[in-house]
């Protein structure tokens with residue numbers, strides 16, 4: 001795993017000292033809020049409904065046990081004993097006091113963590129596949145490249161004041177678990193004639209104008225990455241609209257200027273940037289890659305795992321949903337669900353964080369990952385350790401067997417915390433998870449992604465959910481609009497709106513009607529909700545959602 | 555006829571802590587909505603907002619929020635203000651833990 005170098009430590013110390021002084025000047029009144037706001041946002045500090053909120057980057061979703069423990073300590077010392085993991089591989093603390101934030105940043109720096117560029121119109125935390133370095137279907141570990149981009153973009157003098165935020169995601173597998181197509185820029189490691197390179201897509205994004213990214217360059221040789229990114233951002237920095245915040249993202253730039261025109265400009269600029277890069281970046285990449293050397297996996301019999309599967313149905317159910325194929329057949333990737341039925345999606349208490357840190361050190365080569373689906377992953381666990389691991393998770397309420405199922409819901413903070421929200425998201429997620437658990441139906445229903453956002457900004461990825469829920473305000477009450485058929489993977493698609501929204505009191509029943517309709521409509525048990533929707537289209541699902549409309553028409 | 559002005563209060567966030575505060579008639583700030591000054595006249599409300607905004611080293615983001623007059627004084631009209639008064643619905647955190655905090 002990458003460890004902060006002398007350079008990183010020096011940079012963060014200087015930056016944190018600078019922010020400490022800025023906070024002091026804000027508190028004594030010499031900086032106004034208008035002056036201070038961009039400074040605090042550069043350091044991930046927001047002001048929310050009830051308190052400040054500090055957003056800390058978990059670069060490419062990777063944490064060591066010690067780092068997870070540091071986050072737990074920060075949660076206990078300066079917050080309310082928990083943290084919220086987000087769809088962009090960040091952790092958010094919901095209750096810090098401004099006067100404590102400089103100390104929090106120092107504590108983070110000691111653990112090799114920071115909140116730099118987790119907000120503001122800069123290149124944001126680079127996200128990646130949470131199974132990186134472990135997945136059976138991987139071409140190459142995307143994290144060295146993600147770390148290279150982090151180093152290049154952090155405090156990059158030309159790109160501190162872009163027209164708008166800029167989000168990059170990298171994956172090294174054909175299966176896209178990093179949502180590359182809904183990022184401003186997506187990188188997929190591909191091979192051509194035996195050579196590794198990137199497929200580059202741009203212009204993806206959700207929010208009020210959702211768009212799926214399009215391919216800008218089919219194949220970019222590996223060594224050309226940074227000069228090419230420098231060219232893309234340079235073009236965006238010039239063309240991106242600064243007159244209208246809602247038209248400032250690169251997706252709009254591409255839409256207004258056309259993909260071909262943007263490509264021409266990028267290629268022309270690339271000719272210059274490429275000549276200017278002397279290859280130092282490639283030496284750096286090599287050094288970074290050494291830090292991501294795969295762990296020494298052990299060879300051992302896996303009989304204990306097979307026996308537990310046969311004898312313990314609770315273990316078996318968990319193994320069926322929460323394990324994924326590792327490149328080594330003796331190992332597995334464990335996803336620990338942060339979606340216990342009725343709990344807040346993505347929240348972990350400090351106690352749970354410490355347990356996960358311990359388990360990672362004991363059974364998982366000291367590695368933890370945070371997924372954009374708001375769960376925690378132990379990427380390298382030997383199968384023979386699974387029964388003991390499961391028992392420990394179970395004792396701490398972390399053994400929920402629901403990965404990829406209806407209760408594995410992504411939900412943004414919504415109006416329980418967020419100052420921009422138009423409705424709550426968390427209670428809707430809690431109700432749906434609790435209800436389908438009571439019905440004992442979720443394993444029968446199978447893979448189904450429900451995602452909820454509390455406003456049009458779409459932080460909860462509702463546009464790319466199989467069932468998306470968007471919380472809005474209509475006539476002074478919370479109203480929930482449903483979209484169907486979205487997909488955030490390599491076959492990315494935006495969901496379609498079904499019709500009028502539902503009140504807070506009606507949304508649960510509406511989701512239940514929808515899911516029951518699917519169970520009736522599916523051709524066979526193995527046909528997933530998304531497959532059934534794609535086969536039949538929206539009509540039968542609309543009928544289930546709006547039975548009155550059908551009665552009126554009859 | 556001129557529409558009657560619906561009553562308002564001035565609310566903001568505390569600069570150092572970040573929690574929700576309400577302007578009182580004595581020119582201070584309270585963490586309890588019932589102690590907020592009720593503003594029934596538009597010109598006066600605007601003036602009080604300007605006076606609040608001047609307190610840059612004390613508060614952040616002052617604005618006028620509509621209230622209804624209930625038994626215990628001002629009550630939120632919009633559900634957003636109701637959440638600000640109480641705290642989040644997923645945990646018993648925020649103002650609901652201590653609904654009538656002493657004035658800061």
Ligand code: HEM
Nearest residue numbers: 086087088205206207208249411412413418420457458459
């Ligand atoms: C609570 C404070 C938050 C604020 C103020 C906030 C603000 C915003 C805004 C304004 C946008 C729209 C940007 C645009 O389209 O130009 C956005 C998009 C987004 N945010 Fe948040 N957000 C917050 C929390 C979160 C959380 C908790 C998550 C993850 C659960 C998240 C992940 C995202 C993602 C994935 C997008 C949409 C994708 C995109 O178009 O970039 N945000 N956010």
Ligand code: SF4
Nearest residue numbers: 412418421454455459
């Ligand atoms: S979608 Fe809206 S409500 Fe939810 S976190 Fe983003 S900005 Fe806040």
